[in-house]
Amino acid sequence: xxxxxxxxxxxxxxxxxxxxxxxxxxxxxxxxxxxxxxxxxxxxxxxxxxxxxxxxxxxxxxxxxxxxxxxxxxxxxxxxxxxxxxxxxxxxxxxxxxxxxxxxxxxxxxxxxxxxxxxxxxxxxxxxx
Numbered sequence: 001x002x003x004x005x006x007x008x009x010x011x012x013x014x015x016x017x018x019x020x021x022x023x024x025x026x027x028x029x030x031x032x033x034x035x036x037x038x039x040x041x042x043x044x045x046x047x048x049x050x051x052x053x054x055x056x057x058x059x060x061x062x063x064x065x066x067x068x069x070x071x072x073x074x075x076x077x078x079x080x081x082x083x084x085x086x087x088x089x090x091x092x093x094x095x096x097x098x099x100x101x102x103x104x105x106x107x108x109x110x111x112x113x114x115x116x117x118x119x120x121x122x123x124x125x126x127x128x129x
Contacts, residue, residue, distance in 0.1 A: 002023060002026060002027075012031065012033045012042065013027050013042070014027055014028055014029060014030055014031055014042050014043055014044050015027040015028065015029055015044065016044040016045075016069060016070070017044060017045060017070065029043065029044070030042060030043040030059075030060075032060060032063060035104075035106050036106040036107055036108060036109065037108055037109040038064040038065065038106045038109045038110075038111055039060075039062055039063045039064050039065075040063060040064065040065050040066070040067060040104075041056070041059070041060030041063040041065070041066040041067070042066075042067050042068075043056070043059070043060075043066070043067075043068050044068065044069045044070050045068075045069075045070045046068035046069075046070060046071075046086075049071075052068075052084070053077060053079040053084045054079055056068065056079070056084055057079045057080065057082050057084070063082060064081075064082060064083065064109060064111055065082060065083035065084075065085055065104070065111050065113075066082065066083070066084055066085065067085045067086070067087070067102070068084075068085070068086050069086060069087070069089075071086060071094075071095070072088055072089040072092055072093065072094040072095065072096050073086060073088060073094075073095055073096045074086055074087060074088035074096060074100045074102070074115050076102070076113050076115050083111055083113060085102055085104075085113055086102075087100065087101050087102035087115075088100030088101065088102070088115070089101075090118050098117045098118065098119070099117070099118040099119070100115060100116060100117050100118055101115075101116050101118065102114070102115055102116065103116055
């Protein structure tokens with residue numbers, strides 16, 4: 001699946017706790033990417049909720065935003081001048097109030113995150129309400 005996505009567009013990712021062994025060999029646990037001059041730290045498991053934002057900022061020094069997953073609960077917050085972001089999940093809601101995803105508009109290091117809430121129809125296809 002990763003190769004198919006990379007045939008469509010550039011893809012950067014990190015390994016998740018449920019990924020199969022073959023994918024674990026291809027992706028790191030964390031990474032930093034640069035987009036339009038903005039540095040984005042990416043990790044799946046961000047640890048306990050207490051102190052999470054501060055811990056992420058210290059783990060990814062110099063980043064303008066840190067994106068994490070694992071909890072499936074969306075987050076768009078700031079720690080000092082750094083965005084701390086979790087897109088939620090378009091497929092498995094778990095403890096989140098709704099299915100979701102995150103869109104980032106980035107221009108000259110200026111980041112504008114937008115949390116998008118999705119709804120599933122009877123065939124379990126996602127759509128934007």
